[in-house]
């Protein structure tokens with residue numbers, strides 16, 4: 001095969017899922033396809049997370065003699081400290097009605113989490129128009145991409161979908177920032193996979209704790 005495609009296939013391989021044993025986890029950061037009996041799965045590995053999800057099913061009921069794969073979410077960095085969610089809430093409240101953005105990052109070398117507020121190229125009460133990605137230290141990875149919606153409710157807009165299309169991260173939105181109880185939206189983003197879910201309980205706890 002030509003060198004270009006050889007390189008491409010080495011960096012993004014496909015695996016025929018065995019029937020008599022489970023597939024070993026991908027041993028390095030990157031992505032690969034797992035061809036299983038019931039469809040095609042994408043495995044995404046980063047130092048802080050491993051995600052496996054089905055991304056395609058077969059159009060015809062032909063027999064594929066491969067094994068099964070379970071959907072997996074392994075958060076290798078451990079839970080995000082709820083204190084950082086409380087810090088982002090403070091940023092959102094202080095900034096209101098202006099939208100604010102922040103990254104919660106995790107350092108694979110030290111295990112430490114921190115939150116860093118982002119500078120927008122231009123920002124207003126509408127939506128943020130582009131922002132500068134912060135400088136990260138060696139070993140630091142984006143874990144939670146946070147932004148606020150000012151006076152508007154929390155949801156994922158078409159702009160958010162576009163911004164989140166290629167990342168591997170959690171996305172977190174705080175809305176109704178002038179109200180007593182802020183609205184929230186939360187999802188996992190992994191290379192085009194968007195999966196909305198309930199907030200982690202400890203996050204809900206610190207957000208509700210403000211309302212007394």
Ligand SMILES: [Zn+2]
Pocket residue numbers: 147149155156157160173
């Ligand atoms: Zn948004």
